[in-house]
Amino acid sequence: MKIDVEAKPSYGLAVVTLDKGESFISESGAMVAMSSGLKVDTKFNGAGDGSFMGKVKAMLVGLARKFLAGESLFINQFDAESDGQQVMIAPTLVGDVEKIRLKDGKKITVQATSYLGSGKNIDVGLIWGGFSMLFGGEGAFFLECTGKGPLLINAYGAIEKVEINGGYVVDTGHVVGWEGDLEYKIKKAGGWKSTLLSGEGLVLEFTGTGTLWLQTRNLGSLLGWITPQLPG
Amino acid sequence: MQHEIKNKPDFASLHVFLDKGEAVVTESGAMMGMSTSLKMETNMKGGLLGAAKRALGGESLFLNTYTAESDGQRLDVAPSTPGDIVHLPMSGTGGVMVQSGSYLCCTPGVTVDSKWGGAKSFFGGEGLFMLKCTGDGDLWISSYGAIHPIDVQGTYVVDTSHIVAFEESLTFNVRSVGGLKSLFFSSEGLVCEFTGTGRLWIQTRNAPALAGFIHPFRRVKTNN
């Protein structure tokens, strides 16, 4: 399997090339174009097994993801029936797409709305970030990804990688994901006056060592900017 | 102080590296991330009147000043509009007029003033104003779209919703683009004719067009 990401960082497009027998999973609605030798199967977005209870659990998890986190209820699995089959995948939002290679023992945590696609051997689990995260203005759901293979994430804006060694403070609206030995705390941006008036609100303070992925725009600011310009 | 602009022109981000005592001033809400030894202070810059003038200029009332309390501090800045960032070094001679929504960040030696005279006619009621930036230091401007610089020598015409900034040495005149028929049918609307010698920065997209595109997708109000 080969994955090339084109048109970074504004309209990232992942071009996935599969050989016979290989598979790729993506969010529903993300397919832009594909070769004719790919079989498509649509499933509920939950890592359930094939049993009845597994399917029920998958459905509940899928529903939780949809209504609380904005992820789609369904995923598409593309299976190649011959060599050199291509599927091109893109998110709905304008912005970057990044490919991350997961290895055994590595765990990546991403914003629930940032999941775009992954290889078959990646496990994606839903975690609840806690109530304080909700007040940070972003969704409080995160996805924990483990396993072996490729993971595709998307963002509104360009994705910037920041290596943390010590401490770093981030505006919650700009966090895409992180990995490594990192702890985080929700804090006020400055004193009370700053928190209310600075436009920054709450921030996340990371400590430890690891990698942080940021997006260089946030949807809330875009909406705030365009709303006064809309006709009644 | 050093800076780097990345991800141009699509979702440009500004990264500033500060040593102890150095400071930058940004529009509120623009901080993306920062090192822990940066002190942030929120102020109504220029006193109450200055802040009010600036609010009507399309900028928020408040500016944030980030001061480094030790060496090697990092501040990552991002505008709210999808688009570009350009750095304008200010040397104390000659000012730059900046469209109100395009001010991003500057060093404390640069003064940002809402200029009223003639500014309203600029955008024919689009509700935007021009800010006059003067002083010594660094100024960063942002846009909706990519920023395309044009060196004017003589005269040049620009659609008003595409103007980001221009040097004070240029004089301007707002008019309609063609004859009456063109005004009604060409969809071009108002244009600004610049005269003189100086640099002009235009943006390759305009906000009213985006607002017009999104508008039909909004949910319709229901009356109870």
Next chain:
Amino acid sequence: MQIQVHHRPSYALAEVLLDDGETVVAEGGAMVSQDTHVTLETSASGDKKGGLMKGLMKGLKRALAGESFFQNRFTANGAPGHVTFAPTFQGDIVVHEMSQAAVMLQSTAYLCGSPTIELDTKWGGAKTFFGGEGLVMLKATGTGLLAFNSFGAIKEIEVDGEFIVDTGHIVAFEEGLTFNVTKFGGGWKSFIFGGEGLVCSFSGKGKLWIQTRNSTAFGQLLGSKLPPREA
């Protein structure tokens, strides 16, 4: 005439360089900036022949295709001149040299071009591209330069055989390709739940231009988060 494209793929700007006396035709509202000695003339059709009624009919057909009613003709007078154009959306611009094959364009993709290019509204027929993507394709014939725009980045694909594209991502294609609209995934489950709806299967040999984002889906995503509007 030369057309240079800057700032691809996100906020592309088409810079047209005209010789003295040369004209470029553009979609209404697309002009960003121009030299002062470039004059503007607005007409309902691409050529002066045919009289007012024919011109109006063409303008109307184009309006229904999603393009604006009138086209603007920019001519350099007395010296070479330049005009810059940008489309409404964020996105890319591609300049294609037309010679033999006609090009079918998505209704909102036309930006500007040589006056020797004829634009016609082709009614694709009920079986094509419904579902909010736009019923109409514009057909461009003639020789010269044609600049078209997209929402997202434009990717050129040389089709040789068969290739499937989500209908909302089609920008343009050469007339030599035949197309067939089908359900995604071939079965009902994928069609309803797979998020794609209808897709278009192209076969034959020719150029196809796709865009890496879908403006309708993006508009719906943003629109749902904005305050509601008056009816």
